[in-house]
Amino acid sequence: MDVRRRALVPRVSRAGGRLLLAVPFVLIAAVTVVDVLSPPDVHLGPFLIAAPAVTASFAGPRMTAFVGAVAVLAQSVVAVARTSITDLNHTYQIIALVLISVIATFFAHLRERDENRMTRLRSIAQAAQSVVLRPLPHRAGPLHIASVYLAAEEEAQMGGDLYAAARTASGTRLLIGDARGKGLDAISEASLVLGAFRVTAHREQGLPELIGHLEEGVGTADGAGGPAPAEAGTDDTDEAFVTALVLDIPDHEPVVRLVNCGHPPPLLLRQGRVVPLDATDASPPLGLSDVLSPDVTVETFPFEVGDVLLLYTDGVVEARDQARAFYPLTERLTAWAGDDPETLLDRLRADLQAYAGGHLGDDAALVAVERLSPKP
Numbered sequence: 001m002d003v004r005r006r007a008l009v010p011r012v013s014r015a016g017g018r019l020l021l022a023v024p025f026v027l028i029a030a031v032t033v034v035d036v037l038s039p040p041d042v043h044l045g046p047f048l049i050a051a052p053a054v055t056a057s058f059a060g061p062r063m064t065a066f067v068g069a070v071a072v073l074a075q076s077v078v079a080v081a082r083t084s085i086t087d088l089n090h091t092y093q094i095i096a097l098v099l100i101s102v103i104a105t106f107f108a109h110l111r112e113r114d115e116n117r118m119t120r121l122r123s124i125a126q127a128a129q130s131v132v133l134r135p136l137p138h139r140a141g142p143l144h145i146a147s148v149y150l151a152a153e154e155e156a157q158m159g160g161d162l163y164a165a166a167r168t169a170s171g172t173r174l175l176i177g178d179a180r181g182k183g184l185d186a187i188s189e190a191s192l193v194l195g196a197f198r199v200t201a202h203r204e205q206g207l208p209e210l211i212g213h214l215e216e217g218v219g220t221a222d223g224a225g226g227p228a229p230a231e232a233g234t235d236d237t238d239e240a241f242v243t244a245l246v247l248d249i250p251d252h253e254p255v256v257r258l259v260n261c262g263h264p265p266p267l268l269l270r271q272g273r274v275v276p277l278d279a280t281d282a283s284p285p286l287g288l289s290d291v292l293s294p295d296v297t298v299e300t301f302p303f304e305v306g307d308v309l310l311l312y313t314d315g316v317v318e319a320r321d322q323a324r325a326f327y328p329l330t331e332r333l334t335a336w337a338g339d340d341p342e343t344l345l346d347r348l349r350a351d352l353q354a355y356a357g358g359h360l361g362d363d364a365a366l367v368a369v370e371r372l373s374p375k376p
Contacts, residue, residue, distance in 0.1 A: 020058050024051040024067045032074040036081045045075050045093040052101040056108040064108040068101025132191045136165050136367065140172040141251045144370040146341035148349055150315070152360045160186030160242070161313045161365040164194050166201035171251045173201045173210070176311040176367055177244035177263065177286070189240050192217040193286065207248055207259045208296040211283065218242055218287035241287035245311060249303060251374065256303035259296055261285050264317060267330065268301070269308040269337040269344075274330050277301050277309075308341060308370045315364030319356040327355050341368035 028051050035044040052068035059067075075097055079090035136147045147163060160179025165172060175197045179189035196217035200210055218240055245263040249256050258266070258277065262285035268275045281297040303309065310333065319327040336347050345368050352364070 021055075021063070024055045025070070027051050027054070028067075028071050028074050032078055035078045040082070043089065043093070045078055045090065046096070048075055048097055049100045052104040056104040056111070059108065060112050061105045061109040065101065065105045068097070068105065071101065072097050132187055132194060133162060134164070136163065140165055140167055142372050142374045143172050143249060144341055144372055145367065146345050147365070147367045148345045150349060150352070150360055150364040150366075152315070152363050160190040161315065161363045162190040162194055162242075163311070163365050163367050164197050164201075166198065168202055168248075169204060172249050174247040174249070174311065174367065174369065175201070175214075175244060176313065176365060177242050177261075178313045178315075178365075179242045180240060185240070189218060189242055189287075193242050193244065207246055207257060207298050210246060211259055211261065211286075211296050214242075214244065214246070215286050241285040243285045243314075247309075247311075249369070249371070254302060254304040254371070255300050256309065257298050257300050259283055259298055262288075264312060264314055267310040267312075267333060268303070269310065269333060270304075270306070272334070272337045274333045274337060276330070303371055305371050305373050308337075308339075308344065308368055310344070311367040311369070313363070313365045315360060315362035316352060316366065318362060319352055319360055319364070321355050322357065327352060341370050344368050 028048060031044050031047045035042075038044060048071040051071045052064055055064045055067040072094060075090070075094050076085055079085040079087060079094070083090065085091075085094075133149060136145050138145060145165065149161065160181065161177070162179065163174070163176045165174050167173075175194075177190070177193060179186040179193070181189075193214055196214050197210075200213040242261075243263040244261040245258060245266060246261070247256055247258045247266075256277075258279070260279040260282045262282060265276045265278045268277055277299070279297070279299050281295070281299075283296050312329070317327055317329050321327075332348070332351055333344075336344050339347065345366050348366060353360070
């Protein structure tokens, strides 16, 4: 299905491009014929200016210059057919058409250059994101896991959304988070937290100790082993921080233990109901322990066979429709509460993108975890 869809998209794009390219040539032919057949006091030649101007909005500089040249040739044919090419009126029309074609070609060059630059930036950002954000395993003990990352459509600024999983001797640990800001700074902070998680999460230690290791990773991009010192006159809100949710799911206990560090609460899907797992005592985001209380509280919730946990970043709930209304995540999930993780995320992704008109304002990460019956 996906292969056929990917093969269909280029064909549709090429067909649409040919259709657009036919517009300026049809315009030139129509204006030329009507102008030649019009009375002597009617001059439609100035409408030929629209041909290179329209072409510059979707084609490259070479095609724009070619369309401009065809328009100039058409204007010359009109001049010869009606009076003479040296007629003052037609001479000025030809000169104006040449100037407009040159200007349109220049702007087409600028547009193509910017588009190529944005394509390179997106490729670099996606490559950096793929290195930082490794795919999650589909199975981890008795857990069935699915994940999806939705990149925002705003330029090439990729956010610092992150997720990871690690196995321990007694269960599975999951991390989902969102680094403040966008671009390379956010990706750098995300990579530090992910690195700390991958190094320490598999060890047999409590979640408070794990949170401490993750806390040490935030803000160490300067290599000093701690948060970068604030410059004089800067606002404290410029500090780096990461909202995070860390979960420990034992293999042989029907529970989930979690620490919420300023992150949106996970949603538990059970028997057609959606229950937010709100922490009674949330911890501060990673990187703000020197500003807020560093106390870490581990919350325990039931997580039984057949239950599904949905972890997400704020890019999901902050997506807006044309009326600027936020995406109603909990309401949407009620209809899909019985789906497996892959189906759930497929439906959620399609619905979210349709709700936001195909353009998310912020990156969004989604992880669905289902507890299966333990193997004998």
